[in-house]
Every structure is written in C-alpha cells, then in structure tokens.
Amino acid sequence: MIDQNAVHGAPSVERAQPPAASRRGEGASLVRGHIATIAGFVASGLAPEPEAAAPWRFRVPGGPYGAATLTGLYSPAFPSPPAGSRDLVILVHGMGGDERSAYLRPATAALRAQGLSVLRLGQRGSSRDPEDLHHAGLWEDIAAVLSGDPTVARHDRAFVVGFSMGGHVALHLAATGHPRLAAVVSICSPLYLDRAVSHMDRRESLVYRRHVLSGLKRMYREVARRRPMPVPPPVVDRSETLREWDRLTVVRRFGFRDPAAYYEAQGAGRILRSLVTPALLLYSRQDPMVPPATLAGVEAREGLSWPGRVVWMDGGGHIALPRRLDLGLGPAVPRAPYAQIAAWLRRHEAAGRAS
Known part of the structure; x- marks a missing residue:
C-alpha cells in the first residue's frame, strides 16, 4: 500500500479500499462505522487507567489569548525507555473531551508499550478548574508547551497525536514549523469546519452531537x-x-x-498547502462523524504540501482504529495500529534537534 512518493517526501493520498459501489454497500458501510465507533467507545471506557500516570500542569504565560493553566497526565515509557530513546508523544483530545477522555487510555498504553513516553494534554478550558475556552484552531497553547515545559524539554523528540478536533489543532501546529515538533498524526479530524458542523447538526447525528455538546456545556459552566x-x-x-x-x-x-467566519478562518483545510512538519492524516471511510463527504478536496494531491500524507483506513469508525493498519513500513513492523503509528513517528527528526 506504500506510495514511493511518500517515502521520498512528496505528498501522498492513499486508498485502502474503493468507494462503495452501490447504495446498499454504502448503507452497510455506514452501519459498520456506527458499530465500530460505539464499540470503540465502550471498549475504551472499560480500559484501565495506565499505571504511573502523574498529574501535569503548565502555565501558558500569555500570547494572543492571554495566560491560562493547562493540565494533563504524564506517563513515562513502559517499562522504561529503550536505550537511546527519549521520545515523547503529546496526545490531544477531541471536542468536548479532556485529558481523561476514555479513548486516550488505550492509546497511552499502546504507545508506552512501543517505548514512548506520553503526555495527555488537556486543551484550554478542559481542566477541572478552567479559566478560558479553546477553539478549533488554537495551536498557540501547544506551541507554548513545546517551547517552555520542563517535561517536554527532558525528551529528545516530541510528537503530537490529535484525535478528531484535537487532530485539527495538531494540523495547525504542523503549519507553524515549530523547531521542537518532529511530526504529527491527525486521527479522524475534520478539515472543512462548515461541512463537518452541518453534518453533525443533522438529525441522524443526534446521539453523537448530544455527547459532544454535553462536554462542551460542562466546560462552559465551569469557566x-x-x-x-x-x-x-x-x-x-x-x-x-x-x-x-x-x-x-x-x-x-x-x-x-x-x-x-470562524469556520472559514480556522478550518484546517485551508492550511494543507502550508504544512511544514510531517503530518499523517488517518481517515476511515466508515466514519459516521467525519465521513468522506465532509472531506471532499483532501484527495487532490495539489492541495497537500509535501510533508503531508493522507491514508484511508479499511474499517474502524470515528477515532476507532481498525485492528490492522499498514503504512507501508515493511514486514518488521507489526500491523497493530499504534505500532505502525509509533514507527512512522520515529522516522522523523525535529528541526531543532536535527543532527
């Protein structure tokens, strides 16, 4: 499935399966996506909290939106970082979530098993004592963490993996060329916000919308x-x-x-041509919350700058990865999704730490 252009740096858009050929096929695909999404949510909720997760805090000193305290959970690599490896993955939750969102637990465990330390970062407004809101393009807080946090500074390389709207923020960060950021992975993130919101506001998306809104409203009340x-x-x-x-x-x-105006100004689709840091965009054709129809345009190679790579997954749902993922990294890398993601991340070196 590997595109040789992707290996050598050219933008890549890959298809793991062809579009459905019939309305019946589309309906079956949608049902599979709903099942995978709900099953993933349930399984994540049952997953144990990774051991050795330590509370983390960072004070954003200022910037365009003012000062704010961010909170999170830091988990060192398990059982310990391999010799010569001091890599950190920053996980960014989606809309209405926080650093304790259920889907971050299995991701943390899987990445630690690959020898990576993990920081689950809560965006502005998501902590238990929030001071402010965040929005879909607010990358400046993560940039401040990369630049000034002592925990990040202890690691040789820093990566960002964002889920849904967290991936949208990560793509904005990838367009800044931050010297401490080696690569980002965006999982099931919207790109064109007006389309994504219109889809989520449909009657058919009521259950998902209510779930997201419940977290957002709780955040607003606390702020x-x-x-x-x-x-x-x-x-x-x-x-x-x-x-x-x-x-x-x-x-x-x-x-x-x-x-x-907000969607136009902050939609990540408009910055795909401006990516500077290597970025892997993972999408499922069965995703019921960010379906392919909301992403029309991302498959045009000319709309993606050279560090960007889009991979369409066969199976899975919204932030529910399939059991197997093949990023074309060779037979030595297990097909487990986070083994593939970890191996892809480690192929990149931050500009600020280049040898």
Whole structure:
C-alpha cells in the first residue's frame, strides 16, 4: 500500500479500499462505522487507567489569548525507555473531551508499550478548574508547551497525536514549523469546519452531537464560575446544535463575525498547502462523524504540501482504529495500529534537534 512518493517526501493520498459501489454497500458501510465507533467507545471506557500516570500542569504565560493553566497526565515509557530513546508523544483530545477522555487510555498504553513516553494534554478550558475556552484552531497553547515545559524539554523528540478536533489543532501546529515538533498524526479530524458542523447538526447525528455538546456545556459552566462570560450558561445550555454553540460561545469569546467566519478562518483545510512538519492524516471511510463527504478536496494531491500524507483506513469508525493498519513500513513492523503509528513517528527528526 506504500506510495514511493511518500517515502521520498512528496505528498501522498492513499486508498485502502474503493468507494462503495452501490447504495446498499454504502448503507452497510455506514452501519459498520456506527458499530465500530460505539464499540470503540465502550471498549475504551472499560480500559484501565495506565499505571504511573502523574498529574501535569503548565502555565501558558500569555500570547494572543492571554495566560491560562493547562493540565494533563504524564506517563513515562513502559517499562522504561529503550536505550537511546527519549521520545515523547503529546496526545490531544477531541471536542468536548479532556485529558481523561476514555479513548486516550488505550492509546497511552499502546504507545508506552512501543517505548514512548506520553503526555495527555488537556486543551484550554478542559481542566477541572478552567479559566478560558479553546477553539478549533488554537495551536498557540501547544506551541507554548513545546517551547517552555520542563517535561517536554527532558525528551529528545516530541510528537503530537490529535484525535478528531484535537487532530485539527495538531494540523495547525504542523503549519507553524515549530523547531521542537518532529511530526504529527491527525486521527479522524475534520478539515472543512462548515461541512463537518452541518453534518453533525443533522438529525441522524443526534446521539453523537448530544455527547459532544454535553462536554462542551460542562466546560462552559465551569469557566463561567471563574470569569465573566458574554452569554449566561443557562442560555448556552439550551443550544441544541454545534453551530448554535459556536455562535453563543466561540464567536463571542474570540471576536469572529459569525460561525461561518470562524469556520472559514480556522478550518484546517485551508492550511494543507502550508504544512511544514510531517503530518499523517488517518481517515476511515466508515466514519459516521467525519465521513468522506465532509472531506471532499483532501484527495487532490495539489492541495497537500509535501510533508503531508493522507491514508484511508479499511474499517474502524470515528477515532476507532481498525485492528490492522499498514503504512507501508515493511514486514518488521507489526500491523497493530499504534505500532505502525509509533514507527512512522520515529522516522522523523525535529528541526531543532536535527543532527
């Protein structure tokens, strides 16, 4: 499945399977995606918390959005980093989540088993004592962590793996060329926010939308207890769509004209040509929350700069990886998804640590 252009640096878009050939096939594919997504959510919820997870805190000193305290969980490589390996993966949760989101637990365990240390980073607003909100393009906080956090500084290389909207933020970071960032992986992330929100606001996405909104509303209520907010929490609690949530919260807090202007300004699709750091974008054709229809355009090679690589997975659902993944890294790398991801990450060296 490997594209030789990807090995030598050219942009790559790969298909693990052809589009469904019939309406019946499309329906079956959608059902499989729902099942995989829900099963993944349940399995992640049953997964034990990785041992040796230590609380982590970092104070963002300022920047365009002001100071804020970020929280997270740090887990060193298990049982210990291999000789000569001091690599760190920063995991970034999706919309409405936090550093304790269930899907981060199996990811942490799998990456630690590959000899990588893991920092589960909570975005601005997701901590237990939040001071502010974040938005879909707010990469500056992660950049501050890469530049100033002592835990990150102890590691030779730093990578970022983002899930759903966390992957969207990671792609923004990959366009900045941060010298401490070696590579990013974006898992099931939206690219064109207006399309993604329209899809999630459909009646058919009600269950997923309510799950996401419950986390967002909880975050807003906690922030409102600590600082004045432009819209009272009871009003925000009545919002039933993501577009309405954005209109009442993100737009007002960050000064966008309206949701459409926010989506246009912050959508990662517009920065695909500007990627500087190597970026792997993983998508499932069965994803019920970020389906291929919302990503139309990403398959155009001319829309992706050379460090970018898109891989369509056969199976899985939304942030539910299939049992097997082949990134074309050779027979020595196990086909387990995080073994493949870890091996892909380790092929890259940060600009600030290049030999």
